[in-house]
Amino acid sequence: MKRDEGLLRAHYGEPPADIALEDIDLGRVPSHVSIIMDGNGRWAQARGLDRSRGHVAGVDALRETVTTSVRLGLDALSVYAFSTENWRRPQREVDLLMHLFATTLVKELPLFHQENVRLRFLGDLSALPRRTHDVFRQGLDETAGHTGMTFALAVNYGSRAELTRACRDVAEAVVRGELAATDITEGLVASHLYTAGMPDPELLIRTSGELRLSNYLLWQLAYAELYVTDLMWPDFDRWELLRAVRAFQERDRRFGGVVGS
Numbered sequence: 001m002k003r004d005e006g007l008l009r010a011h012y013g014e015p016p017a018d019i020a021l022e023d024i025d026l027g028r029v030p031s032h033v034s035i036i037m038d039g040n041g042r043w044a045q046a047r048g049l050d051r052s053r054g055h056v057a058g059v060d061a062l063r064e065t066v067t068t069s070v071r072l073g074l075d076a077l078s079v080y081a082f083s084t085e086n087w088r089r090p091q092r093e094v095d096l097l098m099h100l101f102a103t104t105l106v107k108e109l110p111l112f113h114q115e116n117v118r119l120r121f122l123g124d125l126s127a128l129p130r131r132t133h134d135v136f137r138q139g140l141d142e143t144a145g146h147t148g149m150t151f152a153l154a155v156n157y158g159s160r161a162e163l164t165r166a167c168r169d170v171a172e173a174v175v176r177g178e179l180a181a182t183d184i185t186e187g188l189v190a191s192h193l194y195t196a197g198m199p200d201p202e203l204l205i206r207t208s209g210e211l212r213l214s215n216y217l218l219w220q221l222a223y224a225e226l227y228v229t230d231l232m233w234p235d236f237d238r239w240e241l242l243r244a245v246r247a248f249q250e251r252d253r254r255f256g257g258v259v260g261s
C-alpha cells in the first residue's frame with residue numbers, strides 16, 4: 001500500500017527523544033499488525049476511577065492507533081476487543097462494553113470514510129445485543145467499498161471456537177461430498193477462519209506487560225513477531241506503535257530457516 005512520508009510527518013509532530021522518524025523504514029512495515037489491548041481496568045483503578053473510565057479512555061488510544069496505522073500504510077490492523085471468555089465479567093461491565101462498541105462505531109464511521117478504511121469483524125456476532133449487532137452490520141455495509149486499510153475488530157472471538165467452527169464447516173463439506181479429505185490443505189483451513197483473505201499478522205503487540213496469547217488468533221500468529229509493552233492500553237499512542245514497528249524491523253525473521261537463507 002502507498003505510504004505518504006509527508007503525511008506521516010505532519011501526523012506525528014515532534015517525536016520523543018528515543019524515536020527518530022528516519023529509524024522507520026516505510027518500505028518495510030508489517031502488512032498486518034494485531035493488538036491485544038490490555039490494561040484498561042488497571043489504568044482506571046490506578047487513578048481511583050471506575051474500570052469503565054479505562055474503557056472509555058481506551059477508545060482514544062484506539063482512534064490514534066487506527067489513524068497512525070493508515071499513515072504507516074498497513075494493509076490491516078486488528079484488535080482484540082472482547083473475547084468469548086469476557087462474558088464472565090460483571091454484567092454491568094459487559095453492558096458498558098457492548099454499548100461502547102456500538103456508540104464508538106457510529107461516532108467513528110466518518111473517520112473510516114475519510115480514511116478509506118474497510119471494517120471487518122472477527123468472531124461470532126450472533127450472540128451480541130441487537131443494537132450492537134445492527135450497528136456492526138451497518139459499519140460492514142457502509143465500508144464494504146473502501147479500498148484502504150482493513151480494520152478488524154475481534155468481538156466475541158476465541159481462537160479455539162474459531163478453529164472448531166472451521167473443522168465443522170470443512171467436515172460438513174466432506175459429508176456433502178463437495179470435498180475429499182485429501183483436499184484439506186492449510187489454505188483451505190485458513191479460508192474457513194474469520195480472517196479469510198487477510199494476510200496473517202506479522203507483528204503482535206500486547207499492552208500491560210502480560211506474556212500470554214489469551215486464545216487469540218492462534219493459527220494466524222504462527223510466525224508473528226511479538227512485542228510486549230508495559231504501557232496500559234489507554235496510554236498506548238502513535239509513538240509506542242512506532243517503537244513496535246521499529247523493533248519488528250530490527251528482528252531477524254527466519255520462518256524456520258537459517259540466518260541469511
Ligand code: FPP
Pocket residue numbers: 037038039040041042043055056058059062080081082097100101104153208233
Ligand atoms: C482490556 O482491558 C481491554 C478490553 C476488555 C477491550 C475493550 C477495549 C476498549 C474499550 C477499547 C476501545 C475499543 C472499541 C472497539 C471501542 P481490561 O479490562 O482487560 O484491563 P485489566 O486487565 O486491567 O482489567
